[in-house]
Amino acid sequence: MMPTSQQMLAAVQLALQEHVAPKIDDQWAQSALRSVEVILNHLQARVPVEGAMLHEDSRELVVLLTAARDRLSHDDPALATFLAEAPDLIDGYARVDALQALNHKGREAVDALLHACHARKGEAVADAVHADLRAWLLKHADRESGFFFPTYVGRPV
Structure with missing residues (x-):
């Protein structure tokens, strides 16, 4: 074996x-x-666990970023690239390195949207999208914490 x-x-x-x-x-x-x-x-x-985590994370990003783009009427190259590539990749069997690259593009799009929200701070829709993005970032950090916490903070795995 x-x-x-x-x-x-x-x-x-x-x-x-x-x-x-x-x-x-x-x-x-x-x-x-x-x-x-x-x-x-x-x-x-x-x-x-990385492949499954990236797959789930990226699938959530598609929903989140599509809604954010529509609610803000905002388009950005990073956002457009992610939303164009993501569905085909996550609907099939993707290698971990491809999921890593896709997830990185999604996080770049999150960053661009956070900047757009900051520029429109005080608008109800921008503040709501900002809250959604922040919630996803906290969830993403929590998902990845299992990779880092025991290794760099606690006792060896």
Whole structure:
């Protein structure tokens, strides 16, 4: 049976801990190895869930950004690009790297819309769209926190 990506990452990490770390006396090399350990912890948390998270995140962005564009009567190149590419990609089987690129475009469109809302601050529709965008950003950050919190803040995964 072929090992999962998560199992391979764990095997690399174990080999580094058991066979490489004990033989390193140089402090800079030890520091670099600790950094590699943190990255491997991050990847072990991220790899098994990233694709599904990006898919769900991007699907929500299509709905959110379409509504925001329509409510604000706002068009922006980043927004247009995202909305043109997203449906075909998320309706099929997308690779994680393609979902990452799409999600990045969606977040660029969110940024452009936030600027548009800021320029129209005080208008009811702009303030409502701003609240929707902010709510999505908080949800997005919460989804990604599982990749970062245990790795960079808490104990290793």
